[in-house]
Amino acid sequence: GESVGLHLPTLSVQEGDNSIINCAYSNSASDYFIWYKQESGKGPQFIIDIRSNMDKRQGQRVTVLLNKTVKHLSLQIAATQPGDSAVYFCADKNTGFQKLVFGTGTRLLVSP
Amino acid sequence: DAGVIQSPRHEVTEMGQEVTLRCKPISGHNSLFWYRQTMMRGLELLIYFNNNVPIDDSGMPEDRFSAKMPNASFSTLKIQPSEPRDSAVYFCASRDSNQPQHFGDGTRLSIL
Numbered sequence: 279g280e281s282v283g284l285h286l287p288t289l290s291v292q293e294g295d296n297s298i299i300n301c302a303y304s305n306s307a308s309d310y311f312i313w314y315k316q317e318s319g320k321g322p323q324f325i326i327d328i329r330s331n332m333d334k335r336q337g338q339r340v341t342v343l344l345n346k347t348v349k350h351l352s353l354q355i356a357a358t359q360p361g362d363s364a365v366y367f368c369a370d371k372n373t374g375f376q377k378l379v380f381g382t383g384t385r386l387l388v389s390p
Numbered sequence: 391d392a393g394v395i396q397s398p399r400h401e402v403t404e405m406g407q408e409v410t411l412r413c414k415p416i417s418g419h420n421s422l423f424w425y426r427q428t429m430m431r432g433l434e435l436l437i438y439f440n441n442n443v444p445i446d447d448s449g450m451p452e453d454r455f456s457a458k459m460p461n462a463s464f465s466t467l468k469i470q471p472s473e474p475r476d477s478a479v480y481f482c483a484s485r486d487s488n489q490p491q492h493f494g495d496g497t498r499l500s501i502l
Contacts, residue, residue: 312490321394321481321493322433367433376421377446378491380433
């Protein structure tokens with residue numbers, strides 16, 4: 279029979295648009311959050327991280343927003359490019375533990 | 391700057407055979423992580439080491455799996471005997487204290 283795998287949510291955008299990828303976490307004790315990008319055939323690549331004492335952090339073309347009240351994390355990519363097409367994972371952890379808990383990922387498709 | 395290096399990149403073998411996956415972490419990093427990625431279960435942490443000492447192996451699926459880190463620059467993940475359900479992409483990651491984990495490009499393992 280047909281195998282059932284994880285359903286990856288997909289976000290399709292046009293080149294030049296801004297992209298927003300969302301993530302919910304469940305552990306209210308988490309105090310460190312991180313986003314990774316995974317291209318086909320490669321390992322996850324670090325994009326940006328944020329600690330719980332901040333609610334916003336900016337990098338090059340990327341911004342991470344943290345809302346601890348509702349346990350929500352988002353990644354904003356400005357002026358999305360075809361090279362941004364990948365699967366994006368959020369992960370969180372608690373101080374004192376080294377284990378990152380990864381989300382299931384969101385596939386970003388950027389069309390020219 | 392060499393990243394995390396994994397070998398082999400691809401491995402195809404018959405069930406029952408022993409499989410050894412290798413990882414060279416980034417020089418100076420003191421923590422090393424082994425992950426498994428499948429469509430069904432996503433990215434799962436198998437085991438991690440701090441200063442070459444295994445800290446948490448609760449993610450290791452069963453006794454057929456073992457991992458070692460004989461020195462700061464080398465780790466192995468061994469499966470003996472291998473089974474078809476072990477087919478997955480296995481990632482190694484390393485980090486320095488309070489820094490993000492950096493991933494290798496993985497070993498794609500197929501057990502026939």
